[in-house]
Amino acid sequence: MTPASAIATRTVVCAYDDLTPDLGVAALVGGVQVALFRLDDGSVRAVQNLDPFSDAHVMSRGITGSRGDVPTIASPIYKQVFSLITGECLVTMDKQPRAGHAADLAVYPVTVDNGQVIIDLVSAA
């Protein structure tokens, strides 16, 4: 969990117009790989790019969707589905995450300011 004393670092990653609806992109923010998604409703979501079930940095290449009202992202490797709101793993496909990884994704706050996409990367450092 995020410690209370965490320092928030706001980083501009790209222009909002660079994002295509439903097509994710990866961003490298201070050595951390982040997957960014612009959804149908225009909102932008950011989660860790690391897929905890395959140990590969590929979440940005997954398929967006919804489960009920929750926007989701599916891993392109083993198809686990995660909430883009909470990062919670909604469908594990009956698999365990790789050793050392939590099943849920870290979620990063995103803001769009002046046409720029800004990520708040909360560093535990």
Added chain:
Amino acid sequence: MGAEKVVVVGAGMVAQRFVQSLRAGDAEGRYAIDVIGEETFAPYDRVALTSFFSKAGPEDLLLGDQALWDDPAVTLRRSTRATAVDREAATVSLDTGERLTYDHLVLATGSSAWAPPLPGIDLPGVFMYRTLDDVAGMQAWVRERQAVVGRPVRGAVIGGGLLGLEAAGALQSMGATATVVEFADRLMALQVDKSGGEALKSLIERLGVKVKTSLATTEVVADAEGRAGTLRFSDGSEQLVDVVVFATGIRPRDDLGRGAGLAVGERGGIVVNDTCLTEDPRVSAIGECAAAAADGHLSIGLIAPGNAMADVTAHRLLGREEAYLGADTATKLKLLGVDVASFGDAFATTPGALEVVYSDPFSGAYKKLVMTDDASTLLGGMFVGDASAYAQLRPMVGAELPGDPSSWILPEGAAPRPELELPDEATVCSCNNVTAGTIRHAVNEDGVHDLGELKACTTAGTACGSCLPLVKKILTTELGKAGIEVSQALCEHFELSRAQLFSAIQVAGLTTFSEILERFGTGHGCDICKPTIGSILASIYNGHVLADDRAALQDTNDRVMANMQKDGTYSVVPRIPGGEITPDKLLVIAQVAKDFDLYTKITGGQRIDLFGARLEQLPQIWQRLVDAGMESGHAYGKSLRTVKSCVGSTWCRFGVQDSAGMAIRLEERYRGLRSPHKIKVGVSGCARECAEARGKDVGVIATEKGWNVYVGGNGGFAPVHAQLLVEDADEETAIRAIDRYLMLYIRTADRLQRTAPWQAEYEGGLDAIREVILDDSLGICADLDAHMVHHLDTYEDEWAAVLADPDRLKQFTSFVNAPDTADPSLAYVEERGQRRPATASEKVQLVGAATATTHPEEN
């Protein structure tokens, strides 16, 4: 308005059913019900009486929901006997001295055990077998005698019918020995024929029960202490016994009716009409005490007709006129663990009836089907020892039995049984008289989707349970038909199956996911429906896989036109039709592999896979391949992979046709064709089959005269060899057949369903498919052909198109904010001169702390 008073005399199973049925339909409380029961128990399952010995106590035999008896509209009087009915006054007198008035009287007094008037029948140690009290008394007696005689108690059952065998089982479970004495020449003479009786006897004897048939008991002789001690028989023989159970039949308990002046049948039973009404419009009789017109004014000793009468009467009171149609005397029993079933015209009394018999005294099975003289229609049947086919066959009585009748009676697996589709009016649960139509209605109209709900809703299978397998099957079939089953609906966003969606999209002419979702689905879609629709759109319109809004529909593989490997890099697989490659192209591939340090492997699909390309490298790599004249191999797509071939007649001394040429023609024809799953094709130049074409979805094998086309082969979990579709066809005919086969598959298969299961599940199987594509039995061949022509006309290499489109190239970047930086988490080790992804432990050594920082928030 005060409730009308219904008095039910008798508290057996039928009474219970009547009350239940009446209460279920009487929400407004028109009726108040009094039930008068002699026994101390609420109605219990008399059919299961024998299980009294294996179960904890009488409570376990109680019927239905006991809350029924807490219903304020229902009053159950236990240990109370009705002594007289005064029809003038409309009252019933009870042995408690009470007198109940009624608006409607329902007689459900059932039957009593009947024993022949033999000398000694009243000796201690002689029992009847009818009520829980009988059974409890018998049990106490056996226990007591056991303790005294210090050896197993010798038991005998007089009567070898259904009850007699139950009683024998009861004796055995009490630890007594049992001999069944039957007057007729066989056991269960009413249900089974001579051979069946013999089979039954041998099975029963194997269980340790002795059986004596064709023997009349003349006397029960007392021992020195005045207990039942010896049985004496008509042939002069004798048998020592400690306990005797009479199960010689039942008689309707019609004395109340008689006393009230109601008409009684020739062999007993209160005469009722088709609505179970006696001559007195305020008095009904149901169950074993009734002699219904539909049964020829005979009393029937089975539970199913009793339940039917209860329903008819309850419904009449509720204002719905129904007729009692007479008893279905079909029976299926498990007697001492032995299956016995008989139904329909089991004794082949229909003129010209044929009997198909299978008897195997070793396994103990005796099975018989009775058919009409043309062997087409089922009339009845008899099963002893193995009644597994009963549930499916009984409802087919009077209907045409498809296939070879013997397949139903031969041992499991000996001959395949045809699939049955029951007519709506066929009765499935005869205990509760539930038809196939009722079950279907519950599934289709009432939204019942699981067996538990279905039982609750229709009461099918809630009595004896023998029909449950059939009920379940109907449920599954109906769900399947309605596409209701979860696996049929694509996902939570689409209720349609892939095949339905395919038609819908095609008919509606929709071309984008958003339109389709709006029209046919809900929500935003997901990783299941998006690629499926992407594939359908590609199949129908064959536009670029990244055209319109389709890129976001695709799996990453289709989206970046490469196959993702475990570390997130991709494999690059250029198409090499038929495996034939010019040295120049070979050199280009090798050079690319070298330059990008790609792991290189020749595959069974007869091409060369290059592994380890990063997302941002893909366009550069493909630029070089496309420049050299190569194109996408679609290794990433649910589409044609490769057409494998041997070298064929051009080089091989055994080849009879140019298999490589044919393979290349096929590969170039079907390349890029999107389908429910990947498609593999093989072409062999002779029957030696070096291309292993029969393991492919479509296999083409050269013959002296042309080509044989095989379809539906499959490797994988359950390998299947492809089956012959056409023989000795010329090239054009072979290709046309394959065109149509693939198109039909693409249109009608489920998501991720390969050709083998599709073909197996296609209604009518391969024969039906053959009719569709060769004889145009559905009249869609022109459409299928046109569709394939459209595919051919519009094919373009996906990679060449992407390379020419800067917009689409945008997505091939590692990081949106650092497009030139490679994924820093990738790590490799060298093995056999090439690189491979490092294992987790190797990675720690190689990347060390650097990797650790790329993993945010590890707990």
Added chain:
Amino acid sequence: MTDTQKIVVVGGGMVAHRFTEAMRARDTDGRYSVTVLAEEPRAPYDRVALTSYFTGKDPEDLALGDPALWEDGLVTLRRDAKAVAIDRDAREVTDAHGVVHPYDHLIMATGSYAWSPPVKGADLPGVFVYRTIDDVAALRIYVERRRKELGRSVRGAVIGGGLLGLEAAGALQELGATSTVIQFSDRLMNLQVDEGGGQALSRLIENLGVKVRCNTATEAIRPDKHGHVGSLKFADKGEQLVDVVVFATGVRPRDELGRDAGLTIGKRGGIVVDDTCLTEDPAVSAIGEVACIQGACIGLIAPGNTMAEIAVDRLLGGEATFPGADTAAKLKLLGVDVASFGDAFATTPGALELTYADPVAGVYKKLVVTDDARTLLGGILVGDASAYASLRPLVGSALGGDPAAWLLPEGSIERPNVELPDEAGVCSCNNVSAGAIRHAVTEQGCHELGEVKACTKAGTSCGSCLPLVKKIVGSELEKSGIELSNALCEHFDMSRAQLFNAIQVSELQTFSEIIERFGTGRGCDICKPTVGSILASIYNQHVLAADRAALQDTNDRVMANMQKDGTYSVVPRVPGGEILPEHLILIGQIAQDYGLYTKITGGQRIDMFGARLEQLPQIWQRLVDAGMESGHAYGKSLRTVKSCVGSDWCRYGVQDSVGMAIALELRYRGLRSPHKLKLGVSGCARECAEARGKDVGVIATDHGWNVYVGGNGGFTPRHAQLLVEDVDDETVFKVIDRYLMYYIRTADRLQRTAPWQEDHEGGLEAIKAVIMDDSLGICDDLDAHMARHIDSYEDEWKAVLNDPERLRQFTSFVNAPDDPDPSLAYVEQRGQRRPATESERRDTAVLIAPTRLEVRS
């Protein structure tokens, strides 16, 4: 030696024939002369086949045995010579011509006659019996005549629904008459079949257009107005119009001669004899249907033949006795199979009846077995008597397996394989036991069915036992390894497996030694490569070592695969399909330089086609220099180990399939075997490597590997079967080592693993026992053998390139080593060249000359 004794045989039927034949065959010293007094004007004929007279057979076709019998000097056949009197005191027989025949021994073989009940009108014209050729001929003439006279089909009725009655009904149908069978009993053939069988039979017969009336007694035959047979009147008052009536109401022994001669007659007729067929008069025997033996007359041919043999035996001093009649019968009546044998009516106490009746298919089958269901007592088969030949000899012995298998429709349950005991009778007509047949095969050198028939007489009467005889012959031949197909070729009488053992044990290393020791001649294209392969398997020396080059097919000899135009393909090994880009480049360059057609194959390597003999060393020099080696695409040996990419790259892979494939490919490369070997390794259950279509398939599991064996593509594709489950790498190697070595040692030439595995006695289970539990105690040997193979492996091409002597053979022409074969011609197709077709060759414009460039500097 005393004078020849005179035997007179009264009667000229089948049994008389058998007596005479047996006597002449066994009385080698000529102790007896035989005179046969035949009533009919012809030699004995096959009465059993009487009905076939209608299907166009001449009486001559029905003749029995070798007619030369009647030419024998010690045999006299008197036709048309009915015996009319016997004088036992004078030992004389008088025939109808008044000729007196003295005898030392008299054989009564007068047989029986058709008996008809004393029905009113039985003497009308149009009433026949069914017994002799004359009866049948008269019937035929009558029916044909009446048809002409009546101008419609003739209405026939047969009285009697037994065996003969049904034959007669068939005969009437053959003659174009309708036929109704009138049976007094409640079913047809009541002596042979039970009620169920009778019903099935009625249904089948009726389906053929013959009407059947059971439970019907015929009261009278009434004439029409011309005095011909006109109608039948039944006891139930029914009537039926008929034009011809055939009585088939049974036979009675023709015992009147014996009766007149004062011999004892049985209660129901027949001359009473003892178990050696002798009457109370030591000079008189009776055999066949006229004899009342063990209290009964028997109306079947088989016991008659047995009696004939017994009488002969006794006359020649033997002590054979009548064992009791085998009343088993198998008939094809009007095309319907009916068979009954043993205790068909289940009279044995405690006998169980196992019944299968399917009136739709027209089949009724019943087996009678002892109460423990183990021993067969008898049976009835109607509609499908295919099991008769196998079952009848088993009466009294254990059935083995599930008895139901014998009754259920073909294919529904596998029938157990039954090895008949030697004493089991196979041919009941001629009383030939299984042992006699085996003896004929193993001791008397009979190797074909025809020889066995001639030698044992099995199957020469009714023929119903022939399938069984054939089976016994086949399995005996197989057991003794006599079968021709087992011998390798005309030079070696051994099978490949035997030869393998012989070579291994004798430690011979050259073909010349081996053929000298174990064969004849100088060998051929069959035995030479086989021996070459065996030597390579055992000693693993270079395929061209010692005198072995000449043993090899051209493919092995030049280590390349010959194509249709005589050029070769070049296939370097690419273990597991994994290839360095450098090697890929080299292959591309070689293909360019030599103009070779290039194709990637399903075996995950690259074939280059069109290399000429003299180019092979140059090409291989370049490949070997770059570190590549022979792929053995030319050999009966390991081809490739196909694999998917496995856990290294694939997200689904659970084991390193490529690594395993490469390990296996390097382990077994160059291993010579009876046929080519293909292996496959899949990294997960998705089975992308299609390993179950290979001789050996290895599939990764979460816990290790599953090994499957015996898969096959080709004409009859087979999926490989599971050998071991969830084993580690070492165990994978060990079981495959042993499986392959055991296969190499024991398989036939060109036998692939799938059929080898199936033919192996006990199948895969037995193979498992050998390689897993060492049931033959050879595992150490197999392991040592494989270890030797692995240790001594060398690349064949590298070795050849280092040996100028062996390189000499790679010349196009001995007198023009640099000239390419001038007949080669190519055309270009899809950017590469391929051999020109016949018509393209004629049109020289399109041809490309073979490459002649000398690329090596």
Added chain:
Amino acid sequence: MTTVSQRAAVPTASTDRTAVCAYDRLTADLGVAALIDGVQVAIFRLADGTVHAVQNLDPFSGAHVMSRGITGTRGDEPTIASPLYKQVFSLLSGECLVTMDKAPREGLDPRLTVFAVTVHDGLVYVDVPGAM
């Protein structure tokens, strides 16, 4: 190319001996091919030391490959088997002894032409009709 062999199949009156190679160049049972005035000849030295020559053209495949077949015997007859489809021919008469149930290529005789061979002074000579 087939025209060549047809010419070879029809011997003309004049024959010439052509020296082909040294006897020692031949290995027992291993055939070699020789090109004599455009005619391809298969030459075999057998185990008994004798040398035989037949046409190199395999009439059943149309390929010139007989020299690469396997020698053997059928009874006492020395034989050569085609390396392509395994037909067996007599090395003495050229007769096809085993056709493997196949017919030769159109226009080709199933019988091999046999050429006379002599060994003189350690050299192998083959008589090819029409060769110079």
